[in-house]
Amino acid sequence: MDPVLFKAAEAGNIDPFEKYQTCLDQLLTPDENTILHVYLGNQSTKPESTDFVDIILEMCPPLLFQANKREETPLHLAARYGLSNVVRVLIDRAKAVPADPESGVTDEKKMLRMTNEEQDTALHVAARNIQAQVAEILTKEDPELSYSANVHGETPLYIAASRGTLVIDEILTNCISVDYGGPNGRTALHAAIREGDPVTARKLYSGTVEVLLEYDASAAYIAETEKKRTALHIAAIQGRVDVMKDIVSGCPACCELVDNRGWNALHYAVASKDIEAFEQCLEIPELARLGTKKDDKGNTPFHLIAALAHKQKQRHSVFLKGPLYGLNKRKLSVDDIYRGNLGEIQVINPL
Numbered sequence: 001m002d003p004v005l006f007k008a009a010e011a012g013n014i015d016p017f018e019k020y021q022t023c024l025d026q027l028l029t030p031d032e033n034t035i036l037h038v039y040l041g042n043q044s045t046k047p048e049s050t051d052f053v054d055i056i057l058e059m060c061p062p063l064l065f066q067a068n069k070r071e072e073t074p075l076h077l078a079a080r081y082g083l084s085n086v087v088r089v090l091i092d093r094a095k096a097v098p099a100d101p102e103s104g105v106t107d108e109k110k111m112l113r114m115t116n117e118e119q120d121t122a123l124h125v126a127a128r129n130i131q132a133q134v135a136e137i138l139t140k141e142d143p144e145l146s147y148s149a150n151v152h153g154e155t156p157l158y159i160a161a162s163r164g165t166l167v168i169d170e171i172l173t174n175c176i177s178v179d180y181g182g183p184n185g186r187t188a189l190h191a192a193i194r195e196g197d198p199v200t201a202r203k204l205y206s207g208t209v210e211v212l213l214e215y216d217a218s219a220a221y222i223a224e225t226e227k228k229r230t231a232l233h234i235a236a237i238q239g240r241v242d243v244m245k246d247i248v249s250g251c252p253a254c255c256e257l258v259d260n261r262g263w264n265a266l267h268y269a270v271a272s273k274d275i276e277a278f279e280q281c282l283e284i285p286e287l288a289r290l291g292t293k294k295d296d297k298g299n300t301p302f303h304l305i306a307a308l309a310h311k312q313k314q315r316h317s318v319f320l321k322g323p324l325y326g327l328n329k330r331k332l333s334v335d336d337i338y339r340g341n342l343g344e345i346q347v348i349n350p351l
Contacts (some may be wrong), residue, residue, distance in 0.1 A: 001027045001035070009038035014053035017059070024060035032069040038079040042087065050089045057093050064093050079138070082131040087122075091141055112142045119150040122173075122328065125289040129160040132166040138258040139174035146177040150154075153183035155311065161188035176259075179328040185225035193234045193243060220251035224343075228259045228270075236268035248286045255286045262295035271305040278305055298328035306338035 001009075004026060008016040017024060017035065027035055039052055053074075057064055067073050078086040090111065115121055124147070126134040135156075147156045160167035168188075172178060180188040223230050232254055235243040244265065247319045248255060258264050263271075267290075269281045270272040278301075281287045294300050302325045325334050332341055 001029050001038075006038060008130065009035040010042040012039055014052060014055050017056070021059045021089070024056065025062050025066055029068075031157045032067075034063050034066050034068070034074075035298050036063050036066075036074045039070050039074070039078060040074060040081065040083065043083060050085050053086055054088050055230050057089075057104055061093070061097075064090060065114070067109075067116070073111065073114050073116075073122075075111055075122045076113070076116055076120070076125050079126040079131060080129050081128065082103060082126075082134055084131075084133045084137060087137050091137070091264075106201075108140055109253070111146075112138060115144060115150070120149060121145075121156070123147050123156045124150055124154070124159060127156045127163065127167045127171075128167070130163055130165045130167065130214065132170055133159075135167040135170040137162070138168050139191060143174050143176050145174070145175070146179045147171075147180050149181055153181065154190070155179045155181050157188045157213050158182035158186070166193070167247060180219055187219045187222050187231065188227075189231040190222075190224070190234055191220045191239060193231055193240060220247050220254040221257065223257060225261070228257075230254060230257050230265075232257070232265045233268045236265040236281070237257040237272050239269070239272040239274040241280045242279050244287065245283065245284060247286060252286045255290060258293075258295070262297075264290045264293050264295075264301070265303035266290040266293075267295060267299075267304060270301050270308060272343070273303070277310070294326075298330075300328075300334070302334045303328055303332070303337055306334045307342050310338050310340055310342070 001112060005016055005020075006029070024035065029038065032246060033041070036053065036056060038087060039056075052330050063074070075087065075322040077083075078090060083292060091108055094111045095106065112123075116125075121129075122134060123138045126132075126138060133321060149155050149158075157168065157171050157178055160171060162182075181190055182188065187202060220231055232244060232247050259268075266278075268289055269278045269287075271280075282291070291301055327333055
């Protein structure tokens with residue numbers, strides 16, 4: 001692409017391109033960006049006018065779907081920069097093309113479902129860049145698409161949950177079928193809790209129980225691939241008793257799940273180093289019953305809380321119920337540990 005034409009594309013100046021109407025799709029940068037890519041990539045603020053996009057696509061319709069070297073279409077760029085007016089123009093242009101008589105799929109749907117080299121759709125891009133208005137348009141135009149994971153295992157819902165944004169509302173409100181998976185076996189619920197956003201986590205669980213429970217029994221039962229932590233484990237180590245109550249209320253049996261060391265949610269509540277949160281967990285019957293459950297080293301949550309209490313020099317009757325919880329594999333009781341015989345116990349944050 002000639003430098004003069006490149007600068008014209010950046011500025012949205014139509015005039016220099018009049019004599020190139022038959023070969024506009026051949027004007028490329030080294031990254032194979034077309035003049036539309038160049039124009040959209042230079043819009044630091046949302047343009048009030050979409051004239052440049054309209055006129056260029058009138059002159060060369062194939063540019064609507066032409067991707068650059070990273071397989072990004074103009075829609076990907078418009079989604080990244082939150083150019084909602086441009087997104088609407090691109091969609092309207094695609095709608096004007098008749099549907100494929102064999103597949104029945106419209107060009108609009110094809111464009112919305114096109115992915116870049118990392119298998120991101122435009123909705124993935126909008127979620128990552130916190131573009132809620134663009135997400136609203138995309139999801140309303142193609143509500144049937146479940147928007148599966150990219151090459152990193154991220155779905156748009158997972159990305160939105162990681163970012164703690166209003167994009168979540170648009171996805172859950174407008175999409176008929178929602179894929180909530182993430183990398184390494186995590187879910188959007190894991191992501192929301194891990195990011196420390198109680199509002200997001202509550203929306204994902206309490207506000208949309210039907211959506212999350214519709215698939216695979218429940219997101220609450222899905223554990224990470226490597227460390228085998230569930231959303232309840234993550235909520236526990238964050239000291240998020242309110243979220244734990246939500247999860248347990250909807251999926252009480254998920255309390256039985258342990259991580260790769262045999263730690264249950266109550267062990268994780270200890271690892272939060274918040275003794276008050278631990279005590280609040282004991283007021284939830286399903287969690288209180290975990291107090292006698294031992295990990296792979298024979299330690300109950302009370303063995304761990306006794307070690308933490310000793311290190312923090314705190315004293316409370318809850319730590320002195322040793323006989324009830326038995327001995328660990330080193331023959332130590334809760335009382336032994338509270339009095340300073342810690343053995344190999346280390347109460348660390350396992351995240």
